[in-house]
Amino acid sequence: MLLIQCIYCGERDETEFDYGGEVREQRPLEPDNLSDNEWAEFLFSRANINGIHVEQWFHSGGCRQWFNLERNTYTNEITKVFNLKNQQIIRDKN
Amino acid sequence: MKSRLNTNNTYSLFSIIKSGFKKNSVLDISMSNKTPKKNYDVIVIGGGGHGMATAYYLAKNHGITNIAVVEKGLIGRGNTGRNTQVVRSNYLWTESSLLYEHSLKLWNNLSQDLNFNVMYTKRGVFSLAHSYQEARDVARRVTANKLNGIDSLYLTPKEIKEYMPIINISPTARYPIFGASLQKRGGTVHHDAVAWGFARRLNQIGIDIVQNCEVRNLIIKNNIVNGISTDKGDIFANKIAVAVAGSSTRFAEMGNFKLPIESHPLQAWVSEPIKPILNPVVMSNAVHAYVSQAEKGELVIGAGIDKYIGYSQRGSFNVIENATSAIIELFPAFSKVKLLRTWAGLVDVSPDACPIIGNTPVKNLYINCGWGTGGFKATPGSGYVFAHTIANDKPHILNEAFSLDRFASGKLIDEHGAAGVAH
Numbered sequence: 132m133l134l135i136q137c138i139y140c141g142e143r144d145e146t147e148f149d150y151g152g153e154v155r156e157q158r159p160l161e162p163d164n165l166s167d168n169e170w171a172e173f174l175f176s177r178a179n180i181n182g183i184h185v186e187q188w189f190h191s192g193g194c195r196q197w198f199n200l201e202r203n204t205y206t207n208e209i210t211k212v213f214n215l216k217n218q219q220i221i222r223d224k225n
Numbered sequence: 226m227k228s229r230l231n232t233n234n235t236y237s238l239f240s241i242i243k244s245g246f247k248k249n250s251v252l253d254i255s256m257s258n259k260t261p262k263k264n265y266d267v268i269v270i271g272g273g274g275h276g277m278a279t280a281y282y283l284a285k286n287h288g289i290t291n292i293a294v295v296e297k298g299l300i301g302r303g304n305t306g307r308n309t310q311v312v313r314s315n316y317l318w319t320e321s322s323l324l325y326e327h328s329l330k331l332w333n334n335l336s337q338d339l340n341f342n343v344m345y346t347k348r349g350v351f352s353l354a355h356s357y358q359e360a361r362d363v364a365r366r367v368t369a370n371k372l373n374g375i376d377s378l379y380l381t382p383k384e385i386k387e388y389m390p391i392i393n394i395s396p397t398a399r400y401p402i403f404g405a406s407l408q409k410r411g412g413t414v415h416h417d418a419v420a421w422g423f424a425r426r427l428n429q430i431g432i433d434i435v436q437n438c439e440v441r442n443l444i445i446k447n448n449i450v451n452g453i454s455t456d457k458g459d460i461f462a463n464k465i466a467v468a469v470a471g472s473s474t475r476f477a478e479m480g481n482f483k484l485p486i487e488s489h490p491l492q493a494w495v496s497e498p499i500k501p502i503l504n505p506v507v508m509s510n511a512v513h514a515y516v517s518q519a520e521k522g523e524l525v526i527g528a529g530i531d532k533y534i535g536y537s538q539r540g541s542f543n544v545i546e547n548a549t550s551a552i553i554e555l556f557p558a559f560s561k562v563k564l565l566r567t568w569a570g571l572v573d574v575s576p577d578a579c580p581i582i583g584n585t586p587v588k589n590l591y592i593n594c595g596w597g598t599g600g601f602k603a604t605p606g607s608g609y610v611f612a613h614t615i616a617n618d619k620p621h622i623l624n625e626a627f628s629l630d631r632f633a634s635g636k637l638i639d640e641h642g643a644a645g646v647a648h
């Protein structure tokens with residue numbers, strides 16, 4: 132089980148959190164101007180990284196805040212925790 | 226090597242006694258280490274069930290035998306050897322039911338075809354409903370199955386109890402049972418036997434299985450692929466077929482295109498062996514758990530994926546705890562049984578819970594992925610249609626709908642949940 136550090140509540144069990152997927156580019160500003168392929172790429176394509184992955188988590192069973200983590204998807208080690216507002220690093224293991 | 230493998234043998238009492246005196250086993254194949262040739266007609270990347278079935282049907286249906294199956298580890302050590310062996314074809318949508326039905330029919334004769342017992346056991350697969358809405362959904366799926374010519378029954382709680390007296394159908398149960406679907410031809414197939422059976426057959430045909438050989442890159446010129454770079458040097462081929470499950474995204478990167486795939490841990494676990502007590506496979510969508518009893522007596526339990534992407538082939542304990550506690554609510558008699566082992570695979574999950582089988586933006590490069598949590602049942606069918614796609618450079622009628630461009634066209638095949646749990 133992952134032990135996740137919420138930026139507000141500290142280290143809590145994974146069961147208190149929802150996973151929000153990889154941190155991606157912004158939603159396209161003018162989706163009407165995208166081709167079907169470009170739109171499909173935004174909707175469905177994923178980097179699906181094996182290694183260092185920046186991802187979103189939601190402390191749904193706690194303070195109900197979103198924040199970002201940097202996790203190694205191969206070793207499961209969580210190396211960085213970011214504040215969502217300014218992407219400031221709250222914790223850095225390195 | 227060949228003579229040790231006792232090729233072309235059909236089993237007879239005599240050959241069994243004779244082999245009893247020799248030091249050979251099917252495992253010799255999985256341990257065999259071929260040095261690859263420089264050139265092949267087709268290279269299949271990935272020595273799981275899907276890759277080996279593809280090579281088998283390329284030979285059987287299309288007369289192509291100059292093939293290498295290149296595997297980074299040992300054959301059948303991926304999801305093929307880690308799954309919970311459930312096979313069925315009672316999917317909701319026509320596209321998927323026809324594909325899985327084709328596969329279920331192939332299991333029927335696969336032991337004869339391979340001359341190796343893959344132990345297809347039609348023990349029946351139940352999908353339970355725990356609310357009125359779920360009961361209506363299950364009944365709808367049963368009807369859809371019948372319209373597609375697939376055997377499917379809707380059973381009441383009392384009828385369910387006749388098949389498995391130990392199930393708790395009390396209306397006050399934690400997970401009350403409103404009904405279930407039953408596919409009688411569904412059941413289990415021994416996963417290791419599938420890997421060994423295909424490997425042994427490929428060996429007999431003269432197809433090279435190259436193990437401990439990681440493919441590191443694709444050799445592509447002008448958007449046409451003609452080879453691979455591996456641990457054991459470059460190998461060239463007219464056509465390259467990728468069947469690597471959770472590692473698919475890496476190959477899309479090599480080909481400079483994108484995939485809508487995420488790789489997740491998927492766990493399963495077994496109990497200590499107990500006397501025969503549960504004949505069919507029982508699954509429940511709502512509690513996200515399923516159970517069957519293996520021939521040796523262990524209860525085999527599985528759940529849904531771990532929510533985060535992960536390549537560690539390891540999942541979180543809460544998934545095991547949740548699914549096991551639900552199974553114990555359904556079968557209180559199991560509460561004292563001890564767990565023996567747990568493990569996880571690396572599954573390739575697509576947005577509509579359906580596979581991607583077909584051409585890629587790179588010429589002569591073909592991909593077969595996205596089977597996620599439920600591709601074992603499709604092993605022969607997947608190989609069959611993928612081989613057709615490779616040999617003819619266009620899909621078989623059964624995998625036309627499963628192309629990569631469905632995500633741009635919007636023609637998704639939404640099997641999520643609709644299919645009666647993902648296995």
Ligand SMILES: Cc1cc2nc3c(=O)[nH]c(=O)nc-3n(C[C@H](O)[C@H](O)[C@H](O)COP(=O)(O)OP(=O)(O)OC[C@H]3O[C@@H](n4cnc5c(N)ncnc54)[C@H](O)[C@@H]3O)c2cc1C
Nearest residue numbers: 271273274275297303304305308309311440570600601602
């Ligand atoms: C716990 C669990 C339970 C499951 N239960 C069921 C079930 O009950 N019923 C069902 O139908 N399905 C089930 N599945 C899903 C099923 O196991 C898979 O969909 C199916 O086995 C996939 O087969 P495959 O041959 O594509 O993949 P795999 O068997 O994973 O084969 C892919 C191979 O590619 C190799 N590879 C990867 N990268 C490279 C590289 N760079 N070079 C060379 N080789 C490479 C890997 O080593 C691997 O051997 C389950 C899966 C898991 C994990």
Ligand SMILES: [Zn+2]
Nearest residue numbers: 137140190194
């Ligand atoms: Zn919190």
